[in-house]
Amino acid sequence: MTLAVRPGVSGGHYLEDHVVGQVVCSDPITFSRETVARYADAVGDSSSLHDPNIPGSTVHGPLIQAMAISWMVNTGVAARVLAELDHTWHYTKPVRIGESVTFRVTFTRIQRSRSRAKGLVHRTIDVLGADGDVLQHATSRILVEARTAVDDTQERARTAIGTAEWARLLAGALERDDQFTRLTSTWDGTIGFGIGTETMLLRVYKGRVLDVGRRMPHGPTFVVHASERTWVELVTGPENDFTRRAMCGQVQTTGDAYEYLRLNRTVVAVIDVMRALAREEEK
Template identity: 40%
Template sequence: MTGVLMSRTDRWFEDFAVGEHFTSGPRAVTAEDLAAFTRLSGDDHPLHAGPDAMLQGPFGIAVAMGLMQSLDIHGDAVQGLLDTRWTYRAPIRVGDVLRLELTIVRTRRTRGGTRGVVTRLMRLVGDDGATRQEGTTAALVAARTDGPDDARRAFGTPGWARLVVADLDPAFAETLATWDGTIGLRCDDDEVHLRVYRGQVIDVSPRVPHGATFTVAADARTWLELVESADNPFMRLAMIGRFTVSGDGYEYLRLTSALHQLVDAARRAS
């Protein structure tokens, strides 16, 4: 979905939806930027000098944060930055024209209920379409109310899992008609367990006492890609390590068909 820009005082925790996408205007990189950031950081390594000089890596993070502010989607409700996980994909050089592509990939209310965590996927992209740097940042944002919140994309939570179970095709029960076990679904630090007995999901809970038979895990970015892709990309994402499995690997492989049906239900529910 495309974000509609609001005033700085309008966007509270509840106003962010997983899947919202924003793109900034252009930001040209100049020789003055290189000189100023070299003075500020003290990083005068030879890589940052000469006609083919690269800007220092942290320059990209700084520009991304500034471009995010230009989107005017974070205002008075933001209470702090919680983390930044960042990857350098390609050099930034003088003359590059950068844009920020930002997607909301996770929203999670804190236990106290008065605030929430909003995780943003941020890509710093050049005019050539290539990603220079990217990563996720999470901000603590004040909430307007104490909920309830939309669970359709609250991956890895019991509310989301109940929606998935409600959308399961009858073929799921047929596939697991003789199976007794627990399937875990994890997103970042949220994990939910589906207790299955003879094809029926008899319980949905954050944990079970002895753990799941196996757990399928990915970050919020991957879960969002899974539910928004035109086709079910689960096996492709698993093959390249975007989804990981812990627990009984034999049971995981044996239940591939049932997992596809579960993922299809997650895609419909989200």
């Protein structure tokens, strides 16, 4: 779902104002020759790679990051950030001087701290060219101030993909799902879901989910890996397009390839249940 800054949110986004799957986009931002020249002068960069007087020169990576963070702060999306914990930026394509870009932020996880007065927000940041092509992208974790110190873990669990609370809800929903129990009625094994840097395992035996957790005694039969954002889009998007994403390289698998292919319909059915859980949270 693509949203502007949420109506009624004044003074910036508190932890409670973030929603898993929410997307916030900037207006087009142009990196003019003057802007790049001032930045180069400020940091003492005389490299021809970033010389605004040379056609085809590129914008400094740190300048793009700074502009993205400045936009997020000015619009309130990051006004309540207490700390940047992780920030990984990938420069897949250059941004040329004079080019206009759009920043797109997707929230992929919200997790309240033990103190309840703050919490972690996982997000991805894309730098889009004029044609919508992704020029650069980043992942980050930020610590965000909460409006009130309450425990809303259970209320948010249905979209807290990859957490223990979410996995327990998923296991219960799978055992009530006729398609899942039918597809796994004769199967004995462990299905893993790699969500970003974390993995959650489901121990399945003849249509039942016996256990969930990060580890199992004999390990997973196979693991389906994707980024946090891919999982969020799969679970909160308009349709279950797992097969398309797998064919496009957004999903990878490890472990027993034969069993994964044999249980491909089961994986799709599990994602259908994930999507149903997320829809329950929206009600």
